[in-house]
Amino acid sequence: MSALRLRAAFVMVLMVCASALAHWMTPTVHMSDTLGKPDLETLFPKEFNGWRLDARAAMVLPSPETQALLDSIYNQTLTRTYINAAGYRIMLSVAYGGDQSDGTRAHVPEVCYPAQGFQITANTSGRLVLDGRRVAVRHLMTKYGARDEPITYWLVVGDRVTVSRTDQKLAQFRLGLKGLIPDGMLVRVSSIDSNSARGYEQQAMFLADLAAAVPPSGRDRVFGALIDE
DSSP states (O other), X not given: OOHHHHHHHHHHHHHHHHHHHHHHHSOOEEHHHHHOOOOHHHHSOSEETTEEEOTTOOOOOOOHHHHHHHHHHOSEEEEEEEEOXXXXXXXXXEEEESOOSXXXXXXXXXXXXXXXXXXXXXXXXXXXXXXXXXXXXXXXXXXXXXXXXXXXXXXXXXXXXXOSHHHHHHHHHHHHTTTEEOOEEEEEEEOOOSOHHHHHHHHHXXXXXXXXXXXXXXXXXXXXXXXXX
């Protein structure tokens, strides 16, 4: 056999092996099928430790185009405003998607807020201790006209908290090696406050109270699994 034919045969074998490997490594089982889909309405309590629903508060609704995109990515969304005895309001927004593969990955606030006309004036990382878990978070300061809105958020992919696209891909890849397609939950809190430090502090206290009130069986889905660091 000539060298040219040997090279062609070798390339063909490599292509077949690569195709077989890709097929073998393609995840096929949705985590949501094994763990079940959470019910956001019951998972997040309406009243806890001095916080209660403020039904009179108005929320900034996404544009129809943004809402259509959200509906295509997420299976469930939850939007609430809570108020405490001092009159401070915290807006909670949660979005759950049963498929966190490349085409249906969650869209973080850095994408959604500018699409609604907000300007992001600050973007920093942080870490909160919630239910004994060290949860990595992202802090954003956003502005829409005269409205200043500090934001704290994180995304749980499978059972890991992520705050960057790299983190999301690593979590997706780790679970993909086990044949699993991860689900994802984006948790975001915000408040109308021109003082970002005060806003983040109030949000941290709210989240600590929330973490203690979420049913123990659902805390891994909301705050990520307990991991030794």
